[in-house]
Amino acid sequence: MDPKVAKADAKHQKLHSQKRKKDSSDRKTGNEIFDKITLETLYKLANQGYIDILNGAISTGKEANVLTGITDNEKFVAVKIYRIATSDFKKMDYYLKGDPRFNIKTKNKRKIIYSWVTKEFKNLTRLYQAGVNVPKPITSANNVLLIEFIGDDDGNPAQPVKNQPPKNPDEFFNKLLVQLKLFVNEAKLVHGDLSNYNILNLNEEPVIIDVSQSVVLDNPISKELLERDINTLVREYSKLGVKTNFDEIWEYVNPKF
Ligand SMILES: Nc1ncnc2c1ncn2[C@@H]1O[C@H](COP(=O)(O)OP(=O)(O)OP(=O)(O)O)[C@@H](O)[C@H]1O
Ligand SMILES: [Mg+2]
Structure with missing residues (x-):
């Protein structure tokens, strides 16, 4: 196997086995948030070296789940995953349409969510650069946002x-x-x-x-x-x-x- 592919495959396994190790309540959450596109997005982020392991959930909200991720060099990151099925598109549309940075004319729910995640990433970048105490943005892809983990060195969230x-x-x-x-x-x-x-x-x-x-x-x-x-x-x-x-x-x- 091409070493790159092998590495990707190993990460794939890792993400997969981590998910399987969880107890039944976590697995339920897992099933809800890990739809095909979300999984593919997480694998992509793993292959790009942003995350190595996905740990337990910090929060399961109405629209998003926040999980702890661990990077190759053993650092924690926060992984915010928007659930496509349960997002409030009316609300998203309301906040997106007055924003000159976004010219959204689509009714496609997936595209609206992706714009929403991009918006959160751009806002965080702007805030971080302005010196506001916010989690440092790392990257975003589709419905997944990676940001600095706010908590202690043992992975306990603030x-x-x-x-x-x-x-x-x-x-x-x-x-x-x-x-x-x-x-x-x-x-x-x-x-x-x-x-x-x-x-x-x-x-x-x-x-x-x-x-x-x-x-x-x-x-x-x-x-x-x-x-x-x-x-x-x-x-x-x-x-x-x-x-x-x-x-x-x-x-x-x-x-x-
Ligand atoms: N960077 C972070 N580090 C540690 N914990 C975090 C971080 N970001 C979010 N959390 C935890 O996850 C929770 C939910 O995050 P956030 O407020 O961003 O999502 P949300 O949009 O409120 O989700 P929903 O509206 O679906 O409930 C927070 O209350 C916090 O406990
Ligand atoms: Mg919140």
């Missing part, structure tokens, strides 16, 4: 703030506002679904995730989305004991639409 509130909410909130200002003023994006579900607590540092729906400031819906995001933060952080209000945050962020 928890969303919702599940792991900060020890010092005031301090954490101030750090978050710095990130929000960079998000809006440097990356010139509005998150659109900012909440403690999409903010990870990495050793008391906020890491913002889940930016597929984030929009550029030029998008006509961006102002409304920022207002909603800020209202969510006020509500959630007030519950954690932080004294804050909408106007204070708005003035601090000082968005230029």
Whole structure:
């Protein structure tokens, strides 16, 4: 066998056997997310050297599954896989159509998902370059997004703030506002679904995730989305004991639409 093919084949096996090792509940998830195209996409990423082994699921959401992957050199990566069958195309269409970077005229669901994944990748790249604390984007292919794993060296993922509130909410909130200002003023994006579900607590540092729906400031819906995001933060952080209000945050962020 051609050595390249043999290597690819070995990886194929590895991905395959990893999947088979899981318990029955995991296998159920596996069956749902690993449709033919997803598997082919994962093999492609394995052959390109991005992932060697797929580990357990971190999260099984409505539209996407996030798993831990391990690279050839034993580093962890996060693998976000959008499920084609259960995605909300109306929502995707709504957030895609106002974005000058995407000119989507298709009704093809697969193409819409691929644009959605590309959008998340582009948004992450823009945020990362602007210095916002987000997972570093690695690559994307079809319905699969590979990003930096946020967690410890043993592969334990950082928890969303919702599940792991900060020890010092005031301090954490101030750090978050710095990130929000960079998000809006440097990356010139509005998150659109900012909440403690999409903010990870990495050793008391906020890491913002889940930016597929984030929009550029030029998008006509961006102002409304920022207002909603800020209202969510006020509500959630007030519950954690932080004294804050909408106007204070708005003035601090000082968005230029
Ligand atoms: N880079 C990462 N490192 C570690 N854990 C992550 C990473 N990205 C996501 N997660 C975990 O996976 C969960 C879901 O990720 P994310 O918010 O990006 O997906 P989602 O779009 O909310 O999925 P759905 O809407 O289908 O529930 C997060 O709450 C977090 O626990
Ligand atoms: Mg989320």
